[in-house]
Amino acid sequence: MSIDTDAQFTDVYRAHYEDVLRFVRRRAHPMNVDDIVGETFLAAWRRRRELPENPRAWLFGAARNVMLNADRGMRRQSALVVHIQQATLIGCHEPAADATDQVDSRIDLVAAWQCLIPADQEVLALHVWEGLEARDAATVLGCTRAAYAMRLTRAKRRLAGLLSPAAQASPALSLTN
Structure with missing residues (x-):
């Protein structure tokens, strides 16, 4: 063009x-x-x-x-490093248990996200937030489509592992670290 x-x-x-x-x-x-x-x-x-x-x-x-x-x-x-805003809880009233569950899930996700290496964060962000196809995301990262697909698969596995119930009990996901 x-x-x-x-x-x-x-x-x-x-x-x-x-x-x-x-x-x-x-x-x-x-x-x-x-x-x-x-x-x-x-x-x-x-x-x-x-x-x-x-x-x-x-x-x-x-x-x-x-x-x-x-x-x-x-x-x-x-x-x-991808910056994500954490949910602000100031002034929130607990209208239902569902809202509490949503906040807990978000906190778990934020903690898991912060445990990922920056390269994993970038690959996941290109896929989820930017909505790029594998070919285009590979162009952004300067790699092949196959290399991007492998990086994405590995990043998803690592994030899923951090979100599993066993991983959540580990001190690595503690928000006080």
């Missing part, structure tokens, strides 16, 4: 800006989000004649590279 005019690039920008913004917000410190998104679209502008027909996965990959480059000096892996 060769982009030859400003109008064509504007169309690509408008079509994918929100997706790229959400992608970056989940992975970067809030103060850095605008800069990362801006650098991502600057890279897209510079390579506008080389963009694929559907540039969404390419843009995610470019955003990921911007984040990795920004954090490489301090902590290489920190660019892959």
Whole structure:
């Protein structure tokens, strides 16, 4: 897909800006989000004649590279950490046991998520939050579709293992650690 005019690039920008913004917000410190998104679209502008027909996965990959480059000096892996908001319990009234069960399940999920290595978090996030097909997720990570599929399978197994009743009894999932 060769982009030859400003109008064509504007169309690509408008079509994918929100997706790229959400992608970056989940992975970067809030103060850095605008800069990362801006650098991502600057890279897209510079390579506008080389963009694929559907540039969404390419843009995610470019955003990921911007984040990795920004954090490489301090902590290489920190660019892959996905931030999830924990449920706020302040001011909640317990209307039913179901709500308590939901909160307990969410706390267990948060604890299990935090026990995963950043690479597992990233693979699962691309699958669940971004809704990418294996081919596109592999493009984001810079690997083959088969390698991505294997990483996803392993990450799912590790998360499921952390959520199993036996794993929940272990001190590794304690929220006080």
